[in-house]
Amino acid sequence: MNAGANPTTLNNGPDFVRLSIGKTRILLHDDEILSIEPGTNVKQTKKNAGRYITINSKVIPVYDFDEDLRPFSTTNNKSQICICQDNDKNKIGISCDDAAKITLAEMELHELPDCMLDANLAIQVIAVSNNNIYCISNITKLLQLVKQPGEN
Amino acid sequence: MLEPACKSWILSSGNIHVAIGEFELLYIIAGWQRYILVPRSPIWCHHVFLWQGHLLPLFDIEVYINTTMDRPAAPLSNTGDFTGVIAYENQHGQIHYGGLKLSSPPVIKVVSDDAICDYPDNYPEWSRIALSCFEDPGIGPVPILDIQQLFCARPQAVATITDNTDI
Numbered sequence: 001m002n003a004g005a006n007p008t009t010l011n012n013g014p015d016f017v018r019l020s021i022g023k024t025r026i027l028l029h030d031d032e033i034l035s036i037e038p039g040t041n042v043k044q045t046k047k048n049a050g051r052y053i054t055i056n057s058k059v060i061p062v063y064d065f066d067e068d069l070r071p072f073s074t075t076n077n078k079s080q081i082c083i084c085q086d087n088d089k090n091k092i093g094i095s096c097d098d099a100a101k102i103t104l105a106e107m108e109l110h111e112l113p114d115c116m117l118d119a120n121l122a123i124q125v126i127a128v129s130n131n132n133i134y135c136i137s138n139i140t141k142l143l144q145l146v147k148q149p150g151e152n
Numbered sequence: 153m154l155e156p157a158c159k160s161w162i163l164s165s166g167n168i169h170v171a172i173g174e175f176e177l178l179y180i181i182a183g184w185q186r187y188i189l190v191p192r193s194p195i196w197c198h199h200v201f202l203w204q205g206h207l208l209p210l211f212d213i214e215v216y217i218n219t220t221m222d223r224p225a226a227p228l229s230n231t232g233d234f235t236g237v238i239a240y241e242n243q244h245g246q247i248h249y250g251g252l253k254l255s256s257p258p259v260i261k262v263v264s265d266d267a268i269c270d271y272p273d274n275y276p277e278w279s280r281i282a283l284s285c286f287e288d289p290g291i292g293p294v295p296i297l298d299i300q301q302l303f304c305a306r307p308q309a310v311a312t313i314t315d316n317t318d319i
Contacts, residue, residue: 007207024191069191110207113250115303116193116200123191126200126207133188133200133207145192 007108007128016127018134019082020098022067025134027102027127032084032139034091036099039077053081053093062093063146069122069137071146086139094142104129109136120144160286161258162294163236166214168274171286171296172238177258178249179203179237194307195219201251203237210235210251211302217275234258240299250303261288269293 015030035055042053042062050073051062062081064074078095085091107129117124122141127134159174187199187210196216197209218224234254242248267286271278272293278285281302282295 007205024189026191067189067191108205112190112193112200113209113248113303114306115197115211115250116190116209117306118192118194119307120192123193126190128202128207131202133202135191 007110015101015103016134016136017082018098018100018102019094019096021065021069021096024067024069025132026069027134027136028082028084028138030101032086033101034083034085037081037083037093039079039081039095042077042081042093042095044075051075051095053083055083058091060091060093062095063142064095065142065145069142069145084139084142086143090139090143092139092143092146104134106130157262157264159260160263160296161236161260162288162291163213163252163254163258163297164256165212165253166255168214168217169288169291169294170213170282171261171263171294172299173296174260176238176240176299177236178239180254180258181235181237181251182257185235197307201235203249203251206249208237208249208251209303210253212253213297213302214253214255216281220277221275238299238303240303242300242304248303250299271295 016027017030017033019026037053042051044051052059053062060083063071065071079097080099081093081095082099083091083093107127110126110128112124112126120141122145123135123137125136127136160171161177162169162171185201187201189198190200196219197211199210200207201210234257236252236254236258238250238252239247240250263286269285269287271285278295281298283298285293285295288294
């Protein structure tokens with residue numbers, strides 16, 4: 001399935017959480033999301049070594065991405081923090097403008113063509129629902145982006 | 153390979169002029185078009201758009217050439233200008249569609265075999281993305297794009313040109 005080929009249509013598909021970062025809309029599978037917390041709960045580490053949020057006495061690192069999913073350092077809090085967990089039980093918080101659970105009716109999935117795939121394969125599939133376009137990713141890929149900051 | 157007196161569309165991307173086959177250009181979109189940024193995609197193919205139920209990549213040839221030549225990329229514009237909807241075959245013979253960002257409407261020209269010429273010197277790696285080149289009386293050398301190579305090659309296969317060019 002590639003650009004121009006017939007997309008896959010999902011009716012009553014899986015639930016997602018939609019993260020808005022600038023103009024970019026990211027979909028993460030619902031089962032990767034632990035909670036959505038207010039951005040005001042984010043703290044800065046004392047030595048400016050990053051930001052974190054404490055939930056149930058556990059310290060979880062918080063990461064900021066721009067709308068091109070490039071991590072950057074900031075002291076400004078966005079509105080919400082999406083607390084996520086990958087298959088290895090690694091927990092991270094992703095700062096975003098808005099996060100909400102979403103069930104997309106008649107969602108079409110389109111694979112990106114090869115000319116658009118980056119080395120990290122951060123985004124491989126685009127979801128289209130009611131002419132709204134979303135980028136599907138997962139926590140494992142977002143964590144890889146955090147571990148490789150500043151790359152093109 | 154050009155046949156005698158065949159027709160080609162001449163496409164303009166900033167200061168870059170290229171050509172594609174008569175039947176490769178399906179549609180021309182003029183004016184505003186909603187492009188959506190795809191994070192982490194190459195700067196020369198950084199947006200997608202919907203066209204007749206298909207999701208198409210938007211390829212900017214001028215930005216591609218500037219980037220591979222290590223020149224500053226032209227600022228990406230999300231509005232105005234023109235978009236050409238192109239049909240191409242992938243490696244498996246399937247028909248797919250892509251968008252090319254254009255700075256002016258395409259012009260159709262009749263091209264004959266005796267117009268074949270060398271690639272222009274504005275980009276030393278034309279042979280990577282073009283099949284051939286013909287001389288246009290008004291423009292000069294116009295490379296004929298290898299559409300499949302543009303849309304089907306992974307970005308990692310695109311190397312920035314250095315002083316030591318591998319042959």
